[in-house]
Amino acid sequence: MGKRKVLSESELKEFALPQGSELLGRVMKLPGGDHVIVKCTDDKVRVCRIRGKMKRKMWVRENDVVLVVPWDFQDAKADIIWRYISAHARWLENKNYIRKE
Numbered sequence: 887m888g889k890r891k892v893l894s895e896s897e898l899k900e901f902a903l904p905q906g907s908e909l910l911g912r913v914m915k916l917p918g919g920d921h922v923i924v925k926c927t928d929d930k931v932r933v934c935r936i937r938g939k940m941k942r943k944m945w946v947r948e949n950d951v952v953l954v955v956p957w958d959f960q961d962a963k964a965d966i967i968w969r970y971i972s973a974h975a976r977w978l979e980n981k982n983y984i985r986k987e
Contacts, residue, residue: 900974902953902968913950922946924954934964936978951975
């Protein structure tokens with residue numbers, strides 16, 4: 887199977903809401919490599935790692951809304967498992983899942 891061609895972000899229909907221990911967060915800084923500093927909805931700042939599956943498919947930028955899973959053995963670190971497109975981020979802000987910034 888070949889790759890799916892996406893002409894614009896608004897055509898993406900997939901959408902993931904936080905379940906279980908997953909948290910929403912907003913990207914604050916990109917120090918380099920596959921590390922990102924994210925402020926999560928529980929008011930903690932975590933150093934997050936972009937999963938390898940996601941690393942080359944999606945580019946993460948500052949102020950993006952992401953879905954993170956905190957590590958169970960080190961709470962100050964987490965993995966990024968999803969990046970929301972701008973339309974989905976606005977929907978999350980309107981439904982009060984995250985604060986508007």
